[in-house]
Amino acid sequence: MAGAAGTALCLNWLVFGRLGDGQGWFALLVSTYLTFLACFFIATADRYGRLVATDRTITVVVVSAGGVVLAALASLVIFILVLGLKALRPGFFTSDQTGITPLLPSTEGGGSHAVVGTLEQTALSLVLSLPLSLGAAVFLNESRSRWRRPVRIFVDAMSGLPSIVCGLFIFAVFIQPHAKDAAIFGFNGLMASLSLSLIMIPTITRTVEVVLRLVPDGLREASLALGASRARTVWSVVFPTARTGMTTAIVLGIARCVGETAPLIYTAFGYDLMNANPFNGSQEALPLFVFRNVQKPDQTAIERGFAGALVLMVIVLALFALARYLGRDRTRRAAPSRRWRPRAPRPTQEVRP
């Protein structure tokens, strides 16, 4: 097997020396890979027959596909880490872009205004959307209303709303016609939170609903059979059982919200200085900070943008890790056995179309 692989590799060197006609690394990679596969197939077929060779070759292909996914992830993380660390200094969290000119090194100035904006906007949108989405999720799963179907269809439809349209919608409804009348309808953090809520509501509703659905019906029956009202059942039995799953769902919803850029362009607008008041005046947010800076022509701005990207990535990773931690299967650590046990449900990663 190793011999076959070795032969294949040797052959590759010969072949790609002729095929790779100086067109960059990608061409080399593709031709190497293909010839490697061919050689591997021939070598294995010679020894074990075609059936086994097909099987083994496919194994190689499948493993390399897994490798591609990992490579993409690793490349992204390392790239942002390397470029971000270049400009990221503790000062990033204490200063804004006051007095920054393109000539100053990228380690000067910071993104504290962006961090504050992101925190405020995310918190506000969470406050705005959480009660509604929890209520809607409970409605979809625990009631017997005839309106469940239409609500479900609309929630599903809403989760397909392109995020940029959410921002544009808020802009057209509030900011454009009313900005002259009141600052609260100008470009500000609140408007950003409203548009983020439009994204968050369907996301959280859907994931929480999935989690609630995983709570075994037997528990609801047991509670009702003890003389509980339906409200009590949901509050004292369903919610505690689904608690880990629900927190995971909500944390992942926050993670999504933190990284959203598109809706902010039309609502928070972006600002280079600290504005801690989300109700008045345009405000920065981390994604906007990154988006605006990497597009600037000067190298230092791009580096600052990457410092922001690194902070954003760390926040998202931290939220993701938190979600994993909260959603970990606590029951698994109890004595392993095959007895029936209602597991605290865990949502799978919700994918927002």
Next chain:
Amino acid sequence: MDAETPVASPPRRPRVVVDEPARVDRVFDAVTFWSGFSVLVLLSIVGLFLLTSSGDSLGQTGLWTFLTRVEWRTDVQPARIGVLGLLVGTVVVAVIAVVLAVPVGVLAALFITDYSSARLRRVLIGLVDLLAAIPSLLFGVWGFVLLSNQMVPVSRWISDHFGWIPFLATEPNRDLTGSMFIAGVVVGIMVLPIITSVAREVFSQAPPGEKEAALALGSTRWGMIRTVVLPYGKGGIVGGTMLALGRALGETIAVALLLPQVPLVSKNILEYGGATVSGFIATHSGGDPFTVSGLMAAGLVLFIITLGTNMMASVVVSRSRSGVGVEL
């Protein structure tokens, strides 16, 4: 039913039983109903508003003209706006993304479900979920700063060797950065985790009995996958693809960074140029009411397309054998 009841016992009417809900239950019902209902109302408002405010520009331009005109100019009187140039770019980028991502994603899903050990599997599932949680902005800057330059020789190589395929040809000395191909590659990596996780979900539900039966008949692992897992997961693959397509169509920030966002219909996907609906909206903020109305109309068209794609995805998945328990 009545016909089946024996004549001896005439059909009986059930007794009407009422259980007066407790006060907490009445409050509970009201609260949950109104939150569910207000979500419904909220979306109706968004939809209606999109419709009415698109009305201005659509009324002036005409729906058909709007849908079929390529150019978007608001600096002339009367403004000439159309969505075709944007739509073509949107669809091309999304299709490139999905075409590239589907094989890799499906194979990666196979790797996770059928080729890795239980421990590695858990790690990999976590990593794919992580990949899905990374904001598209980060993919965007990654593609914008790193991949964009790295891909130029690739594009050149493709056009040199496959230039005989019409849409892969490039004119000499054209800029090959900022092409729809590169945007497609970046968006493809972005939708990779979606396809992988949906495919993984259905593959992992493939009946173990049938898998063991295939292996017991002397089939190789690949034979087992080909005869059991892939047919079983077909619906999931198609559904995941549609879902990824929906996401790719709506992707904003990465394409806003990568493409010049000038509407045109070009058949040279490897060359500089291209625009997508969402990217175009993102780069044209702060316009006059008419522009915003036009952008709204473009957004509405995009929304309808993504909605259709997503609905088809859920229908395909729920109709397939494997899709019953799969959450999209």
Next chain:
Amino acid sequence: MTTITVDRARSNGTHPSPTPRLVELIGGPPPGAAAIEARGACAWFGDRLVLESVDLLMPAGQVTALIGPSGCGKSTFLRLLNRMHELVPGAALDGEVLLDGEDVYRHGRRAQEVRTRIGMVFQKPNPFPAMSIRDNVLSGLKLAQIKCHDKDGLVEQSLERAGLWKEVRDRLHQPGGALSGGQQQRLCIARSLAVHPNVLLMDEPCSALDPTSTRRIEETIGELRHQVTIVIVTHNMQQAQRVSDHCAFFLAEENEPGRVIEHATTTKMFSTPDDRRTLNYVEGRFG
């Protein structure tokens, strides 16, 4: 009224074991076991009649076993008794269910109140996974808004009555899901007993358990006899014979709703039943 039923139960009993003094509850059901009687009970799922004209008296303080092949409406009948039937979408019913002589379906009577008085143990043990053993026992109080000044005493007494106290006294704060299947089921029994129900319904409580756990549950039923009226659905003839005072045989002919073919004392049902089908069933010739 309830005192009389308790007395009758005691005088009836073969065991002289006295009813223990129960920990006092505020707002709980009236004390003692209560007779429960179905009169002309019918049940539908949608348009399908699954149970027709069941008349059955389950005497206070005694164990009544419902036997019969699968799908003959035993479980439906059981759920009819404590108004769980109406929770199933499309379910309907007719007839009366008298608890202590009063119709539980009487207009204006609340299902919650009925269910507090009639406890239920399900086929699969279903302790609340998010609660500790202690909280599981006390969950009925919380869920039905019943107060108790001596919660520790109530926990001990309920677990004692369910025969679980000795096994779990040192780990009351561990999650209920960490117990074995049989222990979980007894925890569910303790949970039901904690609100001092007048009737306890058991829907095949041992079908998911191994023989040893089954025996423990049967012992528990034996100890609870006289304290509370027990109605148990079982597929196990020996079990019915071992634990019950009365038996009712349910049967659904093909394409027909379930009916009670015969009911009598357990001794009679298993030795000289009136109906051939009963004899065939108890002797294991079908079902």
